[in-house]
Amino acid sequence: MAVTIVLAxxxxxxxxxxxxxxxxxxxALWGNRLGALSMLVAIAxxxxxxxxxxxxxxxxxxxxxxxxxxxxxxxxxxxHMPQTVALLNGFGGAxxxxxxxxxxxxxxxxxxxxxxxxxxxxxxxxxxxxxxxSIIAVLKLQGLAFRQAVQLxxxxxxLRAAILLAVLLVLINMSLPxxxxxxxxxxxxxxxxxxxxxxxxxxxxxxxxxxxxxxNSFSGIAASIAGLAVENVILAGTGALVGVAGMxxxxxxxxxMNRSLFSVxxxxxxxxxxxxxxxxxxxxxAAEATPVEEKQPEAETEAEPAVAKGSEADLPDIISQAxxxxxxxxxxxxVAQAQNAVKQLLDALEGxxxxxxxxxxxxxxxxxxxxxxxxxxxxxxxxxxxxxxxINPQFDHADLAIIVGACDVVNPAANAAEGTPISGMPIxxxxxxxxxxxxNIDEKPGYSGVDNLLYEQDHVHTFWGDAAETIxxxxxxxxQVS
Amino acid sequence: xxxxxxxxxxxxxxxxxxxxxxxxxxxHTPLMSGMNALSGITVIGAIAVFFTAPPGAEGWAAAALxxxxxxxxxxxxxxxxxxxxxKGKAKESxxxxxxxx
Numbered sequence: 001m002a003v004t005i006v007l008a009x010x011x012x013x014x015x016x017x018x019x020x021x022x023x024x025x026x027x028a029l030w031g032n033r034l035g036a037l038s039m040l041v042a043i044a045x046x047x048x049x050x051x052x053x054x055x056x057x058x059x060x061x062x063x064x065x066x067x068x069x070x071x072x073x074x075x076x077x078x079x080h081m082p083q084t085v086a087l088l089n090g091f092g093g094a095x096x097x098x099x100x101x102x103x104x105x106x107x108x109x110x111x112x113x114x115x116x117x118x119x120x121x122x123x124x125x126x127x128x129x130x131x132x133x134s135i136i137a138v139l140k141l142q143g144l145a146f147r148q149a150v151q152l153x154x155x156x157x158x159l160r161a162a163i164l165l166a167v168l169l170v171l172i173n174m175s176l177p178x179x180x181x182x183x184x185x186x187x188x189x190x191x192x193x194x195x196x197x198x199x200x201x202x203x204x205x206x207x208x209x210x211x212x213x214x215x216n217s218f219s220g221i222a223a224s225i226a227g228l229a230v231e232n233v234i235l236a237g238t239g240a241l242v243g244v245a246g247m248x249x250x251x252x253x254x255x256x257m258n259r260s261l262f263s264v265x266x267x268x269x270x271x272x273x274x275x276x277x278x279x280x281x282x283x284x285x286a287a288e289a290t291p292v293e294e295k296q297p298e299a300e301t302e303a304e305p306a307v308a309k310g311s312e313a314d315l316p317d318i319i320s321q322a323x324x325x326x327x328x329x330x331x332x333x334x335v336a337q338a339q340n341a342v343k344q345l346l347d348a349l350e351g352x353x354x355x356x357x358x359x360x361x362x363x364x365x366x367x368x369x370x371x372x373x374x375x376x377x378x379x380x381x382x383x384x385x386x387x388x389x390x391i392n393p394q395f396d397h398a399d400l401a402i403i404v405g406a407c408d409v410v411n412p413a414a415n416a417a418e419g420t421p422i423s424g425m426p427i428x429x430x431x432x433x434x435x436x437x438x439x440n441i442d443e444k445p446g447y448s449g450v451d452n453l454l455y456e457q458d459h460v461h462t463f464w465g466d467a468a469e470t471i472x473x474x475x476x477x478x479x480q481v482s
Numbered sequence: 483x484x485x486x487x488x489x490x491x492x493x494x495x496x497x498x499x500x501x502x503x504x505x506x507x508x509x510h511t512p513l514m515s516g517m518n519a520l521s522g523i524t525v526i527g528a529i530a531v532f533f534t535a536p537p538g539a540e541g542w543a544a545a546a547l548x549x550x551x552x553x554x555x556x557x558x559x560x561x562x563x564x565x566x567x568x569k570g571k572a573k574e575s576x577x578x579x580x581x582x583x
Contacts, residue, residue: 005486012494015520019501022509022516029565032516036558039523046526050533058532061544062525065551072552073559081564085514088557091549092521098546099527105539106531112484216514219521224491230527233487237494238523244498245517249510362507369510376567383570387507 007045008233014038015238019245025382042234078377079334082367083141086134086212092219093130096226096239097189100124103230104181111231117181118174119229121188125166127222128192129199134215136200141208141366149204156266159198166191199265206331206447207264209367210253214261217246249368256362256388258414258425314461316477318435322400325349326391328359328428329371332405332441338467339378342404345475346380352478358384359391359401359428361409392429401433402474403454405467407446412453421448436460439470512564519557525550 015038021031043062047053076084100123107116139145152158166188173184203211220242227235254261329342349356358380364371372385386394395401403410410430414422430436431454438455442464445451454460463470505513528546535543 005490008490012490016494016497016501019498019505019513019516022513023501023504023506025506025508025565025568025570028509028512028568029562032512032558032561032565035516035519039519039554039558042523042526043529046529050530052529052533056533057544058529058547061532061547062529062551065525065548066555068548069552069555069557070559073556073563076560078564078567081511081515081560084556084560085511085518088515088518088521088553092518092524092553095522095524095528095546095550095553098542098549099524099531102528102531102535102539102542102546105542106535115484213514216517216521220517223521223524223527226524226527228487228491230530231483231487232527232530233490235523235527236487236491238520240491240495241498241502242517242521244495245502245513248499248502249514252507252510360507365511367511368514369507369512372508373511373564373567376564376569379569381570382508382568385508 004049005233008237011038011042011045011234012237012241014041015241019241042238078373079337080142081370081373082208082212082365083138085367086137086141086215089212089215089219090131090134090138092242093127093134093215093222095127096219096222097124097127097131097192100127100226100229101185101189104178104185107178113177114174116229117176117178118170119225121170121173121185123222123225123229124185125170125188125192125195126218126225128189129196130215130218130222131196132193133196133200133211133218136197137208137211137215140200140203146201149202151202152198155198155202159195162191162195162198166195203264204447206363207257207259209363209365209370210250210257210259210261210264212367213246213249213253215246217243217250220244220246252362253368256426258422312463315437315463315474316480318400318437318461319349319402319474319477320352320479322435323354324398325354325356325400325402326359326395326398326430326433327356328361328401328403328406328410328430329375330361330364330404330406330409331366332407333467334365334371334374334405336405336441336467338404338471339374341468341471341475342375343378343380345402345471346384348475348478356384357386357391357394359395359430360385360387361406361428362388362426364406364409388426388428395429395432398433399435401430401436403430403436403438403440404471405440407440407452408448408450409446410452410454411446411448411450413450416453417450420450422450430454431457431460434459437474438462439467439474440464441466509565509568512561515557515561515564517557518553519561522550522553522555522557525554 018031018035021027100120104120169184169188220239224236224239360371410428412431414425414427528543532543
């Protein structure tokens with residue numbers, strides 16, 4: 001037993017050290033490999049500890065799963081990373097639920113009974129919830145079904161009832177203990193599946209980063225609780241690590257989007273009061289009722305001549321004269337698949353001896369950190385990729401900010417106005433740059449529905465269109481001084 | 483044993499919180515796919531159950547083995563692929579971030 005504990009601690013420390021190495025992009029690759037090595041040791045040790053070191057059918061299943069995993073890992077595109085992570089979240093939850101179910105069938109009343117029945121019910125429910133929730137998330141992210149938030153009649157009631165009933169059954173199953181497990185546990189799993197389905201179904205596209213992070217956390221919590229059920233220290237400890245990581249990311253995403261986890265899960269779209277049923281009209285009317293929006297007409301009349309000022313004729317001068325340039329890529333860049341065009345823009349700018357940096361908002365992609373991966377894939381050095389806190393003070397000294405498919409994350413209304421859905425949301429201070437070029441698809445507001453105050457300012461030049469076309473045009477303007 | 487298990491769980495969660503919080507946003511996607519791999523740790527639970535299970539339960543454990551291993555192999559490999567793309571020009575000693583003044 002002492003050996004078990006010591007080895008378990010060593011393996012968990014191995015995982016922790018791996019994550020520690022992930023704190024820097026220089027060492028992260030080795031961190032990942034250390035994690036894989038620790039996993040290998042854990043698996044080998046489990047075979048030895050169960051006295052089954054000889055080749056067996058278990059090995060066959062392990063090889064099958066491993067091969068499928070490698071093929072999946074090799075074939076996915078970087079743009080599809082959110083749905084890949086979502087899919088693996090689901091598999092993790094399902095695997096934990098299955099382990100618990102197999103353990104329940106094989107249970108002979110050894111160990112602490114109440115602990116076993118309580119934890120097995122809980123792990124089964126959370127694992128099932130993670131599975132169905134992740135499947136819906138994958139369908140949404142892949143664009144196969146439910147792309148928009150779907151709100152059914154009595155949606156919230158069904159969800160709450162399913163969760164409440166499942167919790168109740170877990171408690172009854174624990175206190176009996178396990179006398180009617182064959183009736184209760186499948187029911188708990190079913191309720192878990194139902195809850196996951198309803199929870200994810202009504203979540204809108206832009207809130208997906210939050211949901212992926214949350215399901216990531218759940219897959220770890222399910223594993224950790226399954227570890228308690230089968231009294232496996234390594235499983236309990238490692239699952240807890242995953243659970244904590246998911247929770248940290250969920251919190252970061254919520255903060256970056258100015259949403260509370262509650263309002264996301266409750267299916268509220270930005271701009272609605274939490275007591276109201278969400279609808280786009282209400283979101284807009286709520287936004288219009290704010291002082292900033294009242295300023296809007298005035299700003300628009302001022303901007304009339306400014307349309308000519310912001311004409312494309314000025315762009316070559318601006319971009320050629322700028323020395324310090326900050327590029328702000330957003331969700332729209334990923335949609336337009338304009339990463340490579342942005343890389344060429346970067347090369348052209350640097351070819352003229354200009355200094356270029358990238359400003360990456362935490363929710364710039366479809367999942368935490370996604371934008372960085374897409375830009376790294378396009379061959380852009382990570383040293384140029386700056387996060388919000390690092391880049392914001394530098395806009396004051398920038399000659400030019402180029403926005404590529406980003407709206408809400410650069411909207412000054414977040415700081416200037418009270419009561420809009422994005423008020424108080426941390427934004428990139430693009431407006432502080434001497435000139436701003438906006439390469440968005442059109443002037444429609446972003447997900448929040450709040451008009452972008454940036455578009456009305458004198459030093460902001462808008463260049464509407466598909467970024468995959470506008471960015472190469474912009475690149476062509478460099479050096480063309482009229 | 484149960485007490486030790488709870489202590490290790492709590493310690494892992496606390497240390498994990500400290501270490502994971504310091505992972506920069508730059509690497510949050512690889513962090514998540516790495517966590518997918520770690521959630522595949524369920525495979526060791528599946529192995530243990532597989533060998534003690536009565537004939538009727540073997541199939542469930544086998545399904546768990548396969549799913550968990552997809553997570554382990556898929557998670558680590560996709561993380562490896564991603565991290566290989568993160569390239570910087572400068573060597574460690576040369577890195578100095580001078581903010582624009």
